[in-house]
Structures are given as structure tokens and as C-alpha cells.
Amino acid sequence: MTLPADSAREGADLAFLTSAGAAEVLRAALGPGVVLRSWGVHSQHHRPGAGVSVGYGVVVDEPQPDGSIVRREKYLCASTAHTVPSAGVRTIATNGTDIRVWEFPEDPELPIxxxxxxxxxxxxxxxxxxxxxxxxxxxxxxxxxxxxxxxxxxxxxxxxxxxxxxxxxxxxxxxxxxxxxxxxxxxxxxxxxxxxxAISGIPLANVISRGLGTQVRSMFRALERVLDALPADIARFRRRPAWSERAEHYAHAAATVLPSESTRCFAVAREVFELMAVSHPGPIVPVHGDFYEANVFVDRKLPKVTGIIDVDSMGPGHRVDDLACLLGHLSVLPHLAPDSYPKVSAELPVWLEMAERSVDPVALNARCAGVVLSLIAGAKRVDGSEWERDARGRLETSEMWLARARSWRDSQSYREARG
Missing domain, CATH: 3.30.200.20 (Phosphorylase Kinase; domain 1)
Structure with missing residues (x-):
């Protein structure tokens, strides 16, 4: 699989902006007279094909008009993404890349x-x-x-x-x-x-953490009913690519944080595309686009959805992608926080079995693999805590989804159903 030239550059940019070399960029952006006393990486964001951004907590000494020096804490952002011209942004050219730096909350793309x-x-x-x-x-x-x-x-x-x-x-x-x-x-x-x-209820993630118990099936049906209720007019919006349809980009992001596993990351992306090509995603219908446990609120006692949030990606798409987003996210929770989600390994198979009855199982499992692939880069933490085990666990999980997709593809029942 060929890596796009712009994506190939992003790994090097991210490595630089999280290295000691970033200090010189920050000093240049602060301007004359301001002294950078300390700094640390607070967050990092990689949007494959669109650039990387890093947030820093910094302490600076600023000269005042009366000649005094004031020490302040600031939050600075450095990004390789293209932004609209803004007076609050300094552009620093280094290592062949234009890096735009601003102080929060003066984001050039978010003027309000x-x-x-x-x-x-x-x-x-x-x-x-x-x-x-x-x-x-x-x-x-x-x-x-x-x-x-x-x-x-x-x-x-x-x-x-x-x-x-x-x-x-x-x-x-x-x-x-x-x-x-x-x-x-x-x-x-x-x-x-x-x-x-503010909506009523609690995040579905909280309920999953406690375990669904006897309501595991009824909760899944409640989630399906919400998807069924999405209005047809939603399909008038521009269709956005599903997570699995950008598998090559996410393979690059995953390989950026796990360079020793780049071959496996790109192999997952390649097989996701291959399995999607031989399966049927179903009709175009209104979809949420980012349907997972953090974006769904439910009643504390009843298996009832009280609200869905983050509807930015809502539009036309395939139901299988909403289900894959839900199941793919659930499958990484044991890697993210094993002590917080002890019931997932027992309850996820129930939801999977129900989902495989409503959509093409090869398409579902392949797209689950694509969703998990998109989550690998997000495992990297900047607070010093161990994260590689989580990232590798997510990679293994994406491969497990592919293995299940292959098993379905090669099964007699699937071949007969496909004619």
C-alpha cells in the first residue's frame, strides 16, 4: 500500500513537534523579549492528510511597559494544518514545514x-x-x-x-x-x-461499565430504534466517508505511533478494503456517523435512549457503519481501561450476534476492523503513562475482527445467502 506524500511527512512533523526541538518553535513564536521558562506537551492531534497539531502548557516571563517582568502560564498550539490568515498566528518555517503557532483561545479557524x-x-x-x-x-x-x-x-x-x-x-x-x-x-x-x-440520562459508557446484565439485548434493540427513527431528510446532507473507508489514512496514523508495527497496520487496511469489496453494505439510509457509547445517553434504569450527541457527521450512509462504529469502540474498551469495563468481553458477543443478523456479517466485521484501526493512534498518551500495550491491543483487536470477517466470508451459509 502506497503512503501518500503528505501523510509520509506528517509522522516526521509530529515527532519534531513533540521533541526537544519544539522549544525553538515556541521561542520564535513568543516574540522578542518574552522568555520561555518551561514547556510541556499537553495534547497531540493527527488528522491524516490534513496535518498535525500539538498543544503545550508553557510558562513565560513577559516584559511590561513599566520595565517589570510578569511570569504567566499560557497554552500554545502549533499546527501544520493550513489555516486562514489571522493576526494572532505566527508562522515559523522549520525543517521544510510551515508551523503555525497561536495562544489559546485565539484559534484561527474557530473565531468565536x-x-x-x-x-x-x-x-x-x-x-x-x-x-x-x-x-x-x-x-x-x-x-x-x-x-x-x-x-x-x-x-x-x-x-x-x-x-x-x-x-x-x-x-x-x-x-x-x-x-x-x-x-x-x-x-x-x-x-x-x-x-x-443538557439532556437527561447518563452516557451509555457508564452503563456498559457496570454491565447490562439481563438488559443486554433490550438495550441493543433500543439503540437500533433510535437509528430507525433518524429522519429521511438527513440523507440530503453531503455523505461523509465512513471510518473504514479511510483505512489507509488511519493505518498511517497507527504506524506513526507504532512504527515497528507499520507492516501489520497497513495489512489491516488492505484487508479491510478487500473484504468490503466482496460484501454488501446495504442501502443508503440516514446514519449518525459517529455512533458509539460516549455519544449516546440512556435512562439510568430502563433500556431507553434519552439523547444522541455529536451529530456533525449525520447524513447519508450505511447502517452497517453505525453498528461497526458502536461495536468497534466497545471492543477496545478492555484495552483502554480493563478494570473499568469487566463485562464487555461477555456482553459484546451478544450485540455482535444481533447485529450480524441485521446486516451483512462480512461487511460488519471488516468495518469493525476499520473502526478499531482508526483508534490505534489515539492510544498514545503524553502524560508519561504506559500506552503501547493499549495500542498493540487495539491492533490485535482489529486483526481479530478481520479473522471473523474471513470466517464468515468462507462459510457455506454465507456463500449460499449471497447466491
């Missing part, structure tokens, strides 16, 4: 991020005093904040690129009008901010 992170400005927008907590941030792509009032959590804010906000707002409104359990859209701003109500 500063507002979303400001309690005062959000209070003005919403017309009531609120506090803000940043829950997640992917440089140049998106951010999520929790919005609380004096009586507790009242809403969540999602920051996206301005070009994406209108379509995302339409998705939320379509879901509400169709009666699909999803957050009510409270406010949207053309510069890239959407505010949605």
Missing part, C-alpha cells in the same frame, strides 16, 4: 472560541449569568464547553468552523422535529457557536 470560553461574554449572549468549563478542544476543528448557572449545568456549547454551523444547526432541528431524542438547540451564532440544552 474566545467568546465561548469567556463567562462574561457567554452571560451576555445567553442573557443570564453563567460559568464555563472547557471539556474538549481539537485545534482548528472544534471545542466543547459546559455552561452552568447557579442551579447547575444548563447547557453545552459547541464551537465549530463558521462554515459548518448552519448545517449542524439544521441537523439538530431536524432531529427535534422528528421526535428523535437529541439536545434541543437553544442558540446558534454564525461565527461558529451552537448551544444545546
Amino acid at each position: 472560541l474566545r467568546v465561548a470560553c469567556s463567562p462574561a461574554q457567554m452571560s451576555d449572549l445567553l442573557g443570564t449569568p453563567v460559568s464555563i468549563e472547557l471539556l474538549g478542544y481539537r485545534p482548528t476543528r472544534r471545542a466543547v464547553v459546559k455552561i452552568s448557572s447557579e442551579i447547575g449545568v444548563m447547557a453545552f456549547g459547541k464551537v465549530v468552523r463558521p462554515t459548518q454551523v448552519a448545517a449542524l444547526a439544521r441537523r439538530y432541528r431536524m432531529l427535534t422535529q422528528a421526535g428523535v431524542p437529541a439536545p434541543q438547540l437553544l442558540f446558534d451564532h454564525p461565527e461558529g457557536l451552537l448551544v444545546t440544552e
Whole structure:
């Protein structure tokens, strides 16, 4: 499998931006007079084909107009992604790459991020005093904040690129009008901010952690009913590639963090494509696009879905990909946190057996392998804790999904069903 030239460069860029050499980039970006006292990698993000971004916690000494020096903590981002011109971004050319550096929250692609992170400005927008907590941030792509009032959590804010906000707002409104359990859209701003109500229930991940017990089958049926309820108008949106359809890109990302296993990573991607080609994905239907345990909220007692979130990828697609996303994510939980998910190994096979009855089993298992392949790079941690065992476990899991896909493909019952 041939590695795209731009992707081949990204591994080297990520290695550089997480090495001691990054200090010189940070110093150059800080400008004259500012002294970099300390720095550390806080987060790293690799979007294959679109560049890499790294977040740093830094301590600097800044000269003041009166001649004094003030020590401050800052959060800086360095990215090789192409960004719109912005006064708050410094471009540093090094190692043949243009690296763009900015101080959070002045993200060049997320112009309203500063507002979303400001309690005062959000209070003005919403017309009531609120506090803000940043829950997640992917440089140049998106951010999520929790919005609380004096009586507790009242809403969540999602920051996206301005070009994406209108379509995302339409998705939320379509879901509400169709009666699909999803957050009510409270406010949207053309510069890239959407505010949605806090939904009831708890993340499906919490329930899976405790174990589903006698409700394992009924919960899966409840998840299928939500997918069945997605409105047909969703299919009018642009179709986005499923995770497995970008297997080559994710193989590169996986090989970047596990270079000694690059042959295996690309072999997984190659076989994912081969098995998808000889199986049937089913009709084009409305899909969630990122349907897994963190994006589904359920009732604490009943097998009932109370809300689905992160609907950015919702549009036309194949049901098998939503199911593969769900099952693929579940299969890596024992590697991610084995003590937190002791029941998955017993309950995942039940969901798999139910899913294989509703979609082509070869397509399902091959696409599960593709989903897990996309999760390998995410195992790498920057806090110093051990992560390679997790990453290798995910690679082994993707190979196990492929083995099951091959077994189905070669079975007599499958050949007869395919005619």
C-alpha cells in the first residue's frame, strides 16, 4: 500500500513537534523579549492528510511597559494544518514545514472560541449569568464547553468552523422535529457557536461499565430504534466517508505511533478494503456517523435512549457503519481501561450476534476492523503513562475482527445467502 506524500511527512512533523526541538518553535513564536521558562506537551492531534497539531502548557516571563517582568502560564498550539490568515498566528518555517503557532483561545479557524470560553461574554449572549468549563478542544476543528448557572449545568456549547454551523444547526432541528431524542438547540451564532440544552440520562459508557446484565439485548434493540427513527431528510446532507473507508489514512496514523508495527497496520487496511469489496453494505439510509457509547445517553434504569450527541457527521450512509462504529469502540474498551469495563468481553458477543443478523456479517466485521484501526493512534498518551500495550491491543483487536470477517466470508451459509 502506497503512503501518500503528505501523510509520509506528517509522522516526521509530529515527532519534531513533540521533541526537544519544539522549544525553538515556541521561542520564535513568543516574540522578542518574552522568555520561555518551561514547556510541556499537553495534547497531540493527527488528522491524516490534513496535518498535525500539538498543544503545550508553557510558562513565560513577559516584559511590561513599566520595565517589570510578569511570569504567566499560557497554552500554545502549533499546527501544520493550513489555516486562514489571522493576526494572532505566527508562522515559523522549520525543517521544510510551515508551523503555525497561536495562544489559546485565539484559534484561527474557530473565531468565536474566545467568546465561548469567556463567562462574561457567554452571560451576555445567553442573557443570564453563567460559568464555563472547557471539556474538549481539537485545534482548528472544534471545542466543547459546559455552561452552568447557579442551579447547575444548563447547557453545552459547541464551537465549530463558521462554515459548518448552519448545517449542524439544521441537523439538530431536524432531529427535534422528528421526535428523535437529541439536545434541543437553544442558540446558534454564525461565527461558529451552537448551544444545546443538557439532556437527561447518563452516557451509555457508564452503563456498559457496570454491565447490562439481563438488559443486554433490550438495550441493543433500543439503540437500533433510535437509528430507525433518524429522519429521511438527513440523507440530503453531503455523505461523509465512513471510518473504514479511510483505512489507509488511519493505518498511517497507527504506524506513526507504532512504527515497528507499520507492516501489520497497513495489512489491516488492505484487508479491510478487500473484504468490503466482496460484501454488501446495504442501502443508503440516514446514519449518525459517529455512533458509539460516549455519544449516546440512556435512562439510568430502563433500556431507553434519552439523547444522541455529536451529530456533525449525520447524513447519508450505511447502517452497517453505525453498528461497526458502536461495536468497534466497545471492543477496545478492555484495552483502554480493563478494570473499568469487566463485562464487555461477555456482553459484546451478544450485540455482535444481533447485529450480524441485521446486516451483512462480512461487511460488519471488516468495518469493525476499520473502526478499531482508526483508534490505534489515539492510544498514545503524553502524560508519561504506559500506552503501547493499549495500542498493540487495539491492533490485535482489529486483526481479530478481520479473522471473523474471513470466517464468515468462507462459510457455506454465507456463500449460499449471497447466491
